[in-house]
Amino acid sequence: MTSFIIIFIGLASAVMILGPWAWRVSKDNADLNDMITQCHLDISQILSDRDRYKLAAEFTSDGLIVQDMRGRVLWCNAAYCNVLGVTSDDIIGRNPMEFAVPPDQRLSKAEIAAFEYDPADPTWDRLQLFPNQRSNGEIFWNQISVSFHRSNDAKEYAILVCRDVTDQVEKESTLKKISAQLEHEATHDELTGLPNRTAFLSFIDTALQDALQGTVGLLHVDLDNFKDINDTHGHSAGDAVLCHAAYTLRNNLRQSDMVARIGGDEFVVVCPNSSDLEYLNSVGQRLIEAINTPFGWSGFQLQIGASIGASQAAPGETNGDKLLIKADFALYEAKNAGRNRIELYDRVLHDRHAAQIKMTQELANSVASGAFEYAFQPVIDMQTGDIAGFETLVRKGPTTDRGAMMPADFIPIVEDIGLLGELDMLSMSNAIKMKKALNSAGLSDKRMSFNASPDLLARPDFLSRLLWGVETAGIDKSQITIEVLETTDFGDAAETSSQAAVIRDLRNEGFQVFLDDFGVGFAGLSHLAALQVSGVKIDQSLVAKMLTDPVSSKIVQKTIELCVDLGIVVIAEGVEDDATAQVLHEMGCSFLQGYWLSRPIASHDVGAWLIEREQHNKSA
Template identity: 30%
Template sequence: MKQRKQISAINTGNKLAMEPAPDTSDLAERESRWNYALVGSGLGVWDHNNLTGTKYYSNTWKEIRGMAPHEQADGDYEEWLKLLHPDDRDFVIMAIERQIAGDPDFHVFEYRERHKDGRWVWIECRGACVEWDESGAPVRIVGTDTDITARKQSEEMLEHLSRRLDLALDISRIGVFEADLNAGTVEWDDRLLAMYGLEGTPRVKLSEAWEQALHPDDRERTLKNLEASLEKDRGLLQEFRIIRGDGAERVIRARSAFFLDAEGKRKLIGANWDVTEEVSLRNDLQKAKDLAEARNRELEAARENIEHLALHDFLTELPNRRYLDRILDERSAGCRESGLTLAILHIDLDRFKQINDTLGHRAGDAMLKHAARVLKDCVRSSDFVARIGGDEFVVLCTIDSSPKKLSNMAARIIRELSKPVRYEGHDCRFGASIGIAAESGKDLDAKQLLLNADIALYRAKAAGRNRHEFFSKDARRTIIAAKRLSDEMLQGLERNEFIPFYQLQFHAHTLEVAGVETLARWRHPEHGLLTPGHFLTIAEDLDVVSAIDGLILERGLADRAAWAREGFVTPKLSVNVSSRRLGDPGLGKKLRALKIEPGILSFELLESISLDDCDDAVLSNLRQLRKLGIDIEIDDFGTGHASIVSLLKLSPRTLKIDRELIRMLPQSAEQRKLVRSIIDIGRSLNILVTAEGVESMDHVRILGDLGCDMLQGYALARPMPAMQIPAFVRNAGWRRHDADAYALQSVLRQQIKSNRSK
């Protein structure tokens, strides 16, 4: 209570007696000196005298609070308390009380006060009681206020930075150490101790603890690096493994640097951080990277393999047509720029199909591989060799000289490919036909050049095979015409433009109708009626001969039935059959579907079909023909292909003597002997003999005398459409007077021979 009264007395300004004043001049000097000192120190002086009831505030004190020097400070305690920061107000009241009471802990205290411009300033208050009354109550308190706002801001900033540093170190799990190299001591912070698992353990010598914690496999390297760093006073960054106190293995990254402290002592400061997870992640990433790179290499190898497969023939490993097209475009562009000549050799293997058909596809594959090797050996390293399908190859060359080199190259290829190849005990022989086309200049067209080589190849094959031909414009025109005719032929099959014509056959002695041969004709919308000589080769190339044969057979059977309805029944209908149709595995099924009456149909086989080398399919079809009651005739007999043995094996019903042997009968005794020999052979084998090409009555007479069985030719009847056959037979136009007389003469001769034999 007494103290409160004393404070109240101070605030109410009660005046107390003062000591006698010192000398005025001395006082002024002393006051001036202290004023200068106080102003220079930035201290704001305040003096509360309860005896005199006065309160003094220096200009610096006012300046701290934003007051002007002339501005009065009334010293109202309650109003002053309102200027204090709300968080500091209770503390200040208590601090003042303790300061007045002489508590040394509150001789100096800090608080915040509102500046005149509205901001808060930090003030450091230093004060003490300097006078007391006789009862011991404080009556005068003097002190200084200092603006410590800048210091508090610096402290706050330092504290903030310290907090951030501690947080960063905690987050990054960095432990810090400092070593005094002169004293040989080292200090670790708590984070570093925890990192090594040493927290809470009895005090140890940290340098020894660190060495002992090093992983045995990393210890020598790590200590050696540290030693080198210490010798050269050079900072160090290294990574090593440790075994913690709890036995866990961790990976530590350490960085250190040298410095001299204020006393000149040589020190080393450093940081360690646990990078186990980082290293594990890095190792995992490295493994993933290695795996990805390995997979990429595998994918690249797979891509290259796929691209190789896409651009190469799987059998011969040669580039394929797709690769050829790419290289063809590249080299043609290069030749257009350089002026060089681009040449193409289009190669087709001759007699390759026979090897495939007789020895099997494995033999054919072996021959294709052999051909690929031969081609690679026969060309230059800069030439491009490709297999474009089947037994076809292409060689692409760039030349700057005459075509002679191309001709030599083609001849060398043909010569090497013609050599026999041994395969499983067989000597395989095949050859090659080559078409060559070359072009240069800015108008060079690669695709047209390839087509020109194909045209030249066609010429080489048509000229007898196993040879080479150069492209010419005449050949191109021929090929274009043939191509057009091929297209028209396919259209003609769709439009039923192929029709049968018929040529009557006659008994040689009576000139009675013995049968009808069915002949194919093409009723061309532009060129008129075409015989097989105009279209057979193209039909063979298109592989439609069998289709034409089948169509003519069906039409022939239908026409025969129509003739029968008009009263003409032909004893026999003969049709031609091609070698391809004879080798058709489905021929028997197709013939059975036609429900052919046995004995009315005969198939004419060209003697050019090699009867001695018939494969199993041909022999099977021949057996089925006999079962169906279809006779077999050998057409064009006498050209030297059929042997007596093959005739015995085949047992044909009829032989047809080739027209070339018949043509010169009236003029050649030798031809008559030859024909008589053929007739005798037929009679001895119980085979009928028909003569083709009977062009005159001399032929009729001579062949009758020679004992020929049947005749066919223009002298008796020309080929004619189906509708004309019945009328022609009814009119018997072939029975002219000389023909009748000859027929009677032939009958008499036969009767005389018969009587003599009796």
Template identity: 30%
Template sequence: MAAPDAVDANLMYRLLVQGVTDYAIYMLDPQGVISNWNAGAERAKGYRAHEIVGRHFSCFYGEEERSRGVPHQGLETARRTGRFEAEGWRVRKDGSRFWAHVVIEAIHGEDGRLLGFAKITRDCTERRLQAERLEETSANLDLALAHMSQGLCLVDARRRLILCNARFREILVLDAALTQRGTPLSAILRRLIRDEGVGSGEPGARPLRPFRPAGAAIPLSRDLTRQGRTIAVTTRALPTGGWVSTVEDVTERRRIEDSILHMAHHDALTGLPNRAAFGAHLERALAANGATAVLCLDLDRFKAINDTFGHPAGDALLRTVAERLRGVLRGSGMIARLGGDEFVVALAGTGDGRPIEGLAERLIEAVGQPLEIDGHLAHVGVSVGIAVGPRDGADSDTLFRNADIALYRAKAAGRNTYRFYETGMDALAAARNLLQLELRDAVQTGDLRLHYQPVMDLRRDGVGGFEALLRWPHPQRGSVPPDTFIPIAEETGLITRLGAWVLREACREAAVWPEEIRVAVNVSAVQFARGSLEEVVTLALAVSGLAPHRLELEITESVLMSDSEAVVACLHRLRRMGVRVALDDFGTGHSSLSYLRLFPFDRIKIDRSFIREIGRPENVAIVRAVRALAADLGAAITVEGIETQEQLAFVRGLDCEEAQGFLFSRPLPASDLAPFLATRPTARAA
């Protein structure tokens, strides 16, 4: 019985090579006996499998090769080095010979034991015969010239043409009469110059003149133009005093080279210079004039639009932004795209008091103009960080780094604004980078926690549910506010992983609450955009055992910035599962009312900003209008930010279903919920 690894090798052989007919492929055992035989081998050598399997592979060699031990030598080489490769004459079943390219590969088992050899033979007879015929006719110069892809001409010491090939005439568009043996080279050049003035590809180059290469064996090269084509000419001097020249039509090659060069220095999406080109430009600008400003630009809200509308829409937005930035600069500086939604501007000659602030304001204004995406208006902003050399850096790396640091300050200041670099910003940037690393570690080690703020049912005067809120108890910093670390999580992509963890943890902890208590979880637009939300929700419910109707997903208008069929379909599928959906922070966006027609929300949460100043008549009017609208839509109302009895009395007067705020309780850790519920009735029990 064959060893298991040998059986596996044979099975692999049959699966991989039995259908190959262009190559003779067969297996040898360690002694060189044939154990497998494919259709290509049968076709190439004439043996059926049953005729050859079991015979030694040396039967394909001629008597002379066998007497010299050639088969054995090849097998030993493969055994020793793992591979043998050679060419030579082999013999078919009918006695005819063919020229074969042979490869023998040693095959070893997992334990290192030699299992045998794989032998691949290709019939190269025709190639061999062609090579022999070419060798026989190599003395014929006309044949060699006729097979050249380049044009070639030979000129004697008197500058007369000795010979040229047809390709030479074709490339330079010359008739045969002008290229006869003995024709003066000057006559050919006069024809070229008369036709259109042949010159080098360089601007302002003079027409090509007759010349004699200086120095034997020193090649001279140049590009010529001929009827709109680019011709590469290489000339090499000969010991006899003449020279040989080759010409080649390199129009397409030069076009490709120029394209590659352009791509190497430009962004493919916007056509702007890229990071490498910008760095080189900035170095030159600083060397010529140290008074150079660098403005780092980063789009605000681009990620939300890209995730909501899709990457094609995001690409279109970036192209539009690039055009707007070009329009502001009008060639007065260099603008480049660094990647993603990052751009950078270099402005030379800023030491004379040039109003950089005005440029930054115009850039912000231009980018901030609304643009249409798929029939909907979208808004993005831009934050700008500015560093001015040599004050903020005498070299390009320092200047760029400091502009980037100033950019982070602009983002921290509320975005859609600009900031100049100031001494000390380095420390702030370093602190932010450290916080980002610590957040990543906290996510990795599970150091974040959930707290829960009660949502009170005003009609039943009891607890209706809890909203899950993410908290970060840092061992050294103390409690890090969510508005500090959530933006970092969004920028770094950690928000998706965090969101999935929050869903699982909230469902797990809510499963032990009274059955009438629900849990609300905030969901980001990124989770919808990446198409994983349904899977995460389903898994969280299944693992926890929580009933779907006890889970409420809170979404903001960023999720519904377009009537994306995928987003709306996802919401409907979640509703059919029994999960409730609430529209959070209602009234704070650009068009909250328009989103109510896209999806039948179970609940609308009125933002705390309308309740904080309830004494203002316009706020009162807005809350009344939203309450009436929700009633017409069949949605419940939850009012956030209740902190005083006056605010509570107001929302009770409007017959709002639920309220949430510090008046009832601050967010509590899961361990404090049972004592809290013990002193207050639930909505059903009330």
């Protein structure tokens, strides 16, 4: 009945409105009927649209509610009722804050009663996200959009569009947790939970930027003999030591200080409010004492020491890397001074560090330009009295501000800067050069050797460049010996290591390979079996003591006997006197090298030395 009245009133109104215009245009009844029919269709369309809007509002998946300005529900659709688990009768006339808000977040009755929308409040211009509660007590996330409308009678209403976005919020929360976890893992050490190098560098750079002039101190902490713990008790014990050190450091510092693990057994401590080096010294001493405290692990009492290098930021210093370099140099000095102590990067260390930096640069330039000198130490065949060959030795000549440098002084520096392999390559080239010169002088029976460090063995171009060198020089490959340190780390299975593969390739090409400094390492005998080398050179530390130390003498004797049984050439290094040479000869060692025979000879003097020796032997 209501619909009929609406249609009737609508049709009548349309006729009254359109009537005068229609009579002016045409008095034809047919035209009038057409107009009335069209009006009827238009009104039907309007009513149809209204029904569609109502249908859409009722069946949309989003909740819709209409409220007065006091928040009381005037109308809601089925979706809103479903999401809350209520009926429209349950909520009409009530403010959703009374039933939709979780009890622990709900306003008081007085506050709800006093609530009133303010259309001018910009809060309502944005999507709102609230935790809501269903009638069964389940919490969900409700995303609400609020708009305000004024009716023809000047009344204002709030229209809310509500959507259950719980799944989306939970997924976003999970992603945030994963993101936070990934960020934490990227900036923290997994084992100890301490910040890592990345976090440390960020922290110290910020501290330097924010600090007053010269108020940031840095301690570089390195655990002493940590490898021994791993080797003796296993990696689980090593992990326990690292966690012990991390806990100790963290609990013996101020809240404002930062401790981070930046390497295997290396830690750093940043003191943002360090007054001076003396303050850092007191902190370092306290940390060393605390770390030294024994602790229990799996029935054992473990104890570890620590060496520390300390540096204080200079006024205006803003680079954390540079401050770490200073602390690292001080740490190096602490280890050289006996370990389990702290060294401060003071003026004395600064000057020493500056000199080392200068020396490092000089050596790097020398490697690049080949600016080294080479000497050759002869090896004598005790059976014939002839010189069997020479070992190539590298030297660094004097400059205007320093004297000559011995290998023990500059080789560790070259190794530290990663250029030892290149330096060995220079020695190889000079060995080939000298061998070619000897061949040209009619001395082709003299063998030539050079040292090959692990760095050289690791170079993929080593063998190819060696082959090219000897072939270009027309040298018999069997006359070239490569000396490999016995202490080279061949891994747990020497025969399958990459270095062992290079040694096999050298042997297969016809070169001789000797183990150098034999007898001072822990795996000499196993290397003899695994590597099948051509010979060994007994270390001079054993040779030097063999006349006074029965143990050293016995080791040398048994080594010679073993090598003879295996058909391996044996050379004794560091022979200083006739008595030692005689005993070695009696033990069956056929080849000797040392100052007893000759000091290393400059390259330009080798030929003359050989001629002079030959003449001396003939006249003797």
